[in-house]
């Protein structure tokens with residue numbers, strides 16, 4: 001495990017591989033019903049680092065628990081009690097990559113907080129309609145992974161209905177570039193819809 005931790009430090013930088021101190025923010029679920037124990041909390045800065053982390057963990061046979069805002073209510077974002085799982089926290093990946101006003105789309109990092117998205121859309125004169133009480137903490141990656149509904153779901157649909165494309169790191173650590181803003185896309189199988197709600 002020391003080898004793996006050294007590899008992870010080389011990928012994301014030692015300050016972003018947390019193993020000591022109180023890791024409760026990452027190990028405990030939002031309702032404080034369950035607490036796990038992580039081998040480490042790893043905080044990558046970009047997609048390439050996520051891919052490298054996943055590859056290193058796959059090679060070591062170490063399980064990964066992705067985590068956004070840790071506001072999920074189904075205890076899916078925390079590690080189990082074994083002390084062998086790596087929490088992959090996406091919160092450093094919080095950039096709004098761009099807003100395409102003509103296409104009515106925005107491209108954002110997985111760890112972008114929902115409220116930040118809403119505000120960026122608003123400032124550009126648009127509405128990003130996904131809204132839930134955890135919006136100040138939950139991330140768009142978590143919203144997509146849970147296919148969150150929220151208060152406007154009847155009018156605008158689940159998060160799935162608000163997403164045109166995805167950039168995905170596979171369990172093998174490869175990057176699938178499905179980051180398209182194309183609405184009329186009937187090519188091949190719909191991996192996006194398979195992955196949303198994963």
Ligand SMILES: Cc1cc2nc3c(=O)[nH]c(=O)nc-3n(C[C@H](O)[C@H](O)[C@H](O)COP(=O)(O)OP(=O)(O)OC[C@H]3O[C@@H](n4cnc5c(N)ncnc54)[C@H](O)[C@@H]3O)c2cc1C
Pocket residue numbers: 030065066067068069070071072073076077090110111131132133134137138139140141142143144145146147148149150151
């Ligand atoms: C007060 C409150 C109100 C809520 N209201 C609603 C509501 O109205 N509707 C609703 O649907 N939910 C609601 N929720 C639940 C929760 O906020 C949502 O499920 C939210 O989408 C989770 O986002 P998160 O970033 O916190 O994800 P997390 O809790 O961090 O993770 C949730 C799941 O997604 C996975 N995950 C997270 N990020 C990624 C990623 N980048 N890639 C792959 N997998 C990932 C995790 O492994 C975990 O399984 C509410 C929660 C609270 C606390």
